[in-house]
Amino acid sequence: MSERREMERFxxxxxxxxxxxxxxxxxxxxxxxxxxxxxxxxxxxxxISMADWLDARGFTTPFLxxxxxYGTRDDFGAVLSETSAWxxxxxxxxxxxxxxxxxxxxxxxxxxxxxWLVKGLRSRLRARWRHHALALxxxxxxxxxxxxxxxxxxxxxxxxEADGVVLATPGFVTKRLTKGLGDVAPLPDRTTxxxxxxxxxxxxxxxxxxxxDSMIYDSPSLGYVDAGHQGGAPKRRTVLTHFRAYGDPDVAxxxxxxxxxxxxxxxxxVLDDMRxxxxxxxxxxxxxxxxxxxxxxxxxxxxxxxxxxxxxxxxIAERVAWAHVDQTGxxxxxxxTDRGVRAAEALGKSLGLAMGDSYLxxxx
Ligand SMILES: Cc1cc2nc3c(=O)[nH]c(=O)nc-3n(C[C@H](O)[C@H](O)[C@H](O)COP(=O)(O)OP(=O)(O)OC[C@H]3O[C@@H](n4cnc5c(N)ncnc54)[C@H](O)[C@@H]3O)c2cc1C
Numbered sequence: 001m002s003e004r005r006e007m008e009r010f011x012x013x014x015x016x017x018x019x020x021x022x023x024x025x026x027x028x029x030x031x032x033x034x035x036x037x038x039x040x041x042x043x044x045x046x047x048i049s050m051a052d053w054l055d056a057r058g059f060t061t062p063f064l065x066x067x068x069x070y071g072t073r074d075d076f077g078a079v080l081s082e083t084s085a086w087x088x089x090x091x092x093x094x095x096x097x098x099x100x101x102x103x104x105x106x107x108x109x110x111x112x113x114x115x116w117l118v119k120g121l122r123s124r125l126r127a128r129w130r131h132h133a134l135a136l137x138x139x140x141x142x143x144x145x146x147x148x149x150x151x152x153x154x155x156x157x158x159x160x161e162a163d164g165v166v167l168a169t170p171g172f173v174t175k176r177l178t179k180g181l182g183d184v185a186p187l188p189d190r191t192t193x194x195x196x197x198x199x200x201x202x203x204x205x206x207x208x209x210x211x212x213d214s215m216i217y218d219s220p221s222l223g224y225v226d227a228g229h230q231g232g233a234p235k236r237r238t239v240l241t242h243f244r245a246y247g248d249p250d251v252a253x254x255x256x257x258x259x260x261x262x263x264x265x266x267x268x269x270v271l272d273d274m275r276x277x278x279x280x281x282x283x284x285x286x287x288x289x290x291x292x293x294x295x296x297x298x299x300x301x302x303x304x305x306x307x308x309x310x311x312x313x314x315x316i317a318e319r320v321a322w323a324h325v326d327q328t329g330x331x332x333x334x335x336x337t338d339r340g341v342r343a344a345e346a347l348g349k350s351l352g353l354a355m356g357d358s359y360l361x362x363x364x
Pocket of ligand 1: 114133134135136168173195197243296323324325330331332334336
């Protein structure tokens, strides 16, 4: 009973935060972050962890703590003590799902994850596309700029010259790429959370009532999604994508530990976890593919908003723009899109191109 009361108390607090507006008239939490209020009263939340915030308000029951931490592990790959209270509350209060625009809409999912979006973007891209290309450094060339890269297929070093460049790379990579440039804006330091994602191929009787997204209470994992869930005709074979974020403070140690384990250890851990809910999973399993994402996403630790809350300017050097969620420290697709559009528009303007109205509407 006390668990239920705590959940209600938490939901009420979240509702108040969803509606809260700062002295600047802006909502406390928005997606993307740039629209959010800079009211110091709200920004103070970034000084403490989500664990401290819950403790201070007497939120102690195991179910409530698990529920809230599921959110911080899911979006930030971080346990409660590793998550800024600003970010923890943002997770619950920023998504206004009951708006007029969303009336009647449903979730849409697709099996390939971001791969589907990449395919869609690629099909509209008129520019030339080079893949298997590992950028190595950005080189200033007077009124031009060059990017040296490794053509992985040919194992050859190559160069592209351009009027300007958008680096859509993580912060720690961007720092390396721009080392040779003279005057580069300081980039934020981000702690990155490791993840392990496994695709479990199963063959089993079709059951129409199975969910797309399933989580296992009190498990260290984030559960799994059925990648074939909206795939049309019922099939006996599907792929269950299992997620686990490693949210503890020692990210480097965790990365080393994960890399030190072979496929059998990772696959065994995944199946053990799923067995809690599906004792028959091993018999149904045909194959397990495991991917270790060492730097899966920036972790919004206390203080992550920094001196320039909600994101830095996109131009980081002459003719060089940066577009990545590491700018705001918040790993969401909408955030990535926002940063990408801002970077492209800022670079275009700096090169004297007529950019017209911003794709983002009135720029905030
Ligand atoms: C397992 C997982 C699940 C997620 N689920 C969701 C979700 O459900 N909803 C959501 O909104 N967000 C989700 N996210 C977060 C989301 O995927 C990221 O926030 C988003 O992809 C960030 O986009 P980005 O363009 O900023 O950076 P990234 O996607 O990190 O892109 C950076 C790119 O740079 C490339 N790169 C790095 N170094 C080099 C180099 N030297 N040369 C060339 N290329 C280089 C990388 O290969 C990568 O493609 C998830 C993340 C993970 C890891």
